Amino acid sequence: MKVGFAGLVMSHAFSDARNVQACGAQHDLIVIDEDEARIARFLDEHPSASRAEGLAELLNQRPDVVVVTVPPAQVAAVVATILDASIPVVVNKPAAASFDQLAGLDRAVAGRSEQFLTSSVLRFAPAVDEFIVDRAELLSVRVTVRHDVSWWIDSPSAWQDDRNLGGGTAVMMGVHGFELLDAIVGPGFEVSWVSASKRHLPLLQSEDVVIVGVEWRDGLAGTVEILGHSDREGYEVVLQERSGTRRLSLGQQLHDSFGYDGFAMAILSLGAGETTPVAWSRSRGVLAAVAEAHRGAAVCTQRVSVDNHDRV
Secondary structure, eight states: OEEEEEOOOSHHHHHHHHHHHTSSSOOEEEEEOSOHHHHHHHHHHOTTOEEOSSHHHHHHTOOSEEEEOSOHHHHHHHHHHHHHTTOOEEEESOSOSSHHHHHHHHHHHTTOGGGEEEEOGGGGOHHHHHOOOOGGGEEEEEEEEEOOOGGGTTOTTGGGGOGGGTOSHHHHTHHHHHHHIIIIIOSOEEEEEEEEEOOSOTTOSSOSEEEEEEEETTSOEEEEEEEOSOSSOEEEEEEEETTEEEEEEETOSSSOTTSHHHHHHHHHHHHTTOOOSSOHHHHHHHHHHHHHHHHHHHHHHHHHHHHHHHHO
């Protein structure tokens, strides 16, 4: 199978390439990116891969599926071009960081969303699939995302700290929390409030902490805690039920704790002609929550900045 990689701006693209190649037979990889250092790293890891000189040349080689890893503002245009060529697309998180970008993605996938997948890898973690929820017993839900963002300082991935490019803790890490809500509890939630703080990482634009309240149409309430100043990576779902408390912690399982293997299999299944394992309506709900959290966190941190300035 031919697998195209359009963009390498996050580590997920490199993980996807390694994991795809680990799924049985070796596949033909074709890559494009604007950064020579990232291209060199990719070709060093995959000596048999080939480099194309742009998206048009990549598509002319007729890959079976293309994995897109570019900043959110570029996603819709790239996705539309690939789908216009009748080639399935997988987009690494996050596919949109604002409602304008989400509207552009709506237009890009309209009428062909069965060939389109975007998701956090966590949706494909075996433990998530096995964690069964009885909605009738459920009282509330909390998701906690821990992921250090300080490495964005002087990093090749520093764009992830730039809100104008769709970066920031609420977006880059928040998408994991909203994906877990949808995968475990179900779709249909909306953001009801956002709180954010910036106390520990003065060299970053990004928030240290973002806390988001959500509510489903039936009145079920939940929260997503996004902790960007953390010594470890981890994801926890806490369900409060009538009979007590249940927890799911990702990162403690022996194999594929975060769902990378399952995500790689989803890439290959699209390339084999199967339909997307995650409906666009589900992904869109996750991205709408991301966009609202991004907007709310910006308001919070701007207000804190003004208040601190007034105290000086």
